[in-house]
Amino acid sequence: MWTLTGFKFILAIVGAVAGAVLLLAILHQASHQVKRTLTIALTFIGGLFYFLEFFIPPDPKTEEAVLFGWSLTQAAEVVGNATLVIGGFTFLLGVFSLVHIHGNNVRRRRPGWSYSLAFFAAFLVMTVFAFWKDWQTWFGGPAAPAWVNDQNLAHAAMPQDVYTLLFEGLVRNLDATMFSILAFYIVSAAYRAFRIRSGEAAVLMVVALVLMMGQVPLGMALTNWIPSDGPWSGLRIESLSQYVLTAINAPVQRAIGFGLGLGALAMAMRIWLSLERGTYFGQEV
């Protein structure tokens, strides 16, 4: 892979940006017919690359798919990085969306606008401390104070700086709080789902009961009197539970998996061959 440094590195970045701007300007001026042809061609070439990377047998020694001396496996890494760069640019669009919506909330004093202020405060504080913490690593200059970037090895497990406090102490705990709500929601949803209102619901309830009992010691104790060997062992609750999981549940899951796999394959082919375009952009592209 290329490694550029110093002036060449800066020149490459400026060149790439200028090239991208030029390309966008040309595309903006191009007719719909040209745009459409270009979209079809690029989609096909992009798909063809991954298609060949998948179908061409890899070299047994290097494990790389090679086409006429060109390693597709190595090229896939470059293409993946390019996709990440494009994704990085679109992240700014996401931030713009958030700022626009919350800015409008504050400006127009919409109900709950104070929460939008909380968004701006959190966004600002996290951005400042995240950049300040790693500024020296990325751009050089003076080291950040210990309360911004704690490099004390004694605190390696949990650095005592503001960024760690905000991320590990606040964001992660807020995530865990939302996750824990799930425990209550499972109960309320299960209550509604297991109300016996039809034959299917009754079957669901009985099977769920068998599965739950098969997983807990209390359930297993209920059928402990049945010998674990011999013709009747299949009637023990844990055996019934295993039977439901492996002989009924697993094949059904695999059958659903077959359908989903084929559906995804068909969808991928429609997109690759530009047969799906009207679904998203009926006129413009």
Next chain:
Amino acid sequence: MSDRLPDSHRPLVPSDRTRPAGPPDYVRVGMPSPPWWAVVIVLLLLAGAFFFGPHYYRTADYWKTFATGRTVVFVLSLVILVAILRARRGGRAFVRRIPGLTAIDEAVGRATEMGRPITFSLGLGGLDIITLQALAIALHVVRLAIRFGTRVILTTIDPTLYAVADEAVHEAYTAAGRPESFNRDDVRFLSDRQFAYASAMVGLMHREQVASNFMFGQFFAESLILAEAGNQVGAIQVAGTPTTTQIPFFVAACDYTIIGDEYYAATAYLTREPVLSGSLVGQDRAKMLLLAVILLGISLVTVLTLIGSPQSLQWVKDLAGLFTNAK
């Protein structure tokens, strides 16, 4: 002209006379040419790589393990492609009724009657096949809602997807002749963190008191949080996901759930477009093919077990081994 009327004066169900001028929904403008050229390019490249490529390409032992899996994918792709091409030449395909997809119209109608918005979550996926299918369904809902003047709030967790969704929804409004009705704030990137996204969605549903909630795409632990929040505000909920571990949660908490390959049949069902219907027929044929292979495998293994695997039937074991060792 009804197009120039403010939203409050616009009829909810536009008659043919008041329907905005322009192409009707789902008419494809500029159908792509048949992809036979694409198939030829692919086959030529594969043949060239095989005949002029490195020697190990032609080693039988090597191909035994590699080729079987790839051949299965290739054959299934061809079956689907042939069905698409045949469907484009004409003919109609029967698509059975899928209640979850029929309920989409009902959910949009309910939101229209109640004068409350609709939320549509595209799940946790990025710009991939699953989420693109979700976006296709979302655009159907948006197009329907535009006709009735109902607001749809579309949310994503991925900024790349946000950019595509924003443009696609804007285009849908323009195609319907109502570009002025498009509100950029109704396509939202909420957060790129799973539970931050979930909490933002829950807050949104409660604040907006949504009448209908759609959840299509990839979902994980947040699926039930979203579905229960929708249930709490009394929204009619339609969900669909290929993430099989989350289907039970949606079944328990939503009014309608789309299961398995119904998810990928959605666009064909909703639009009845020839290419999509043909693709559905192709998928069914591919499924039949897979089923036949499975039944054949079961029969062969059963017979071999019963008769004790004589040496003369070694080729049957080798054939079965190809599928077992496929990479």
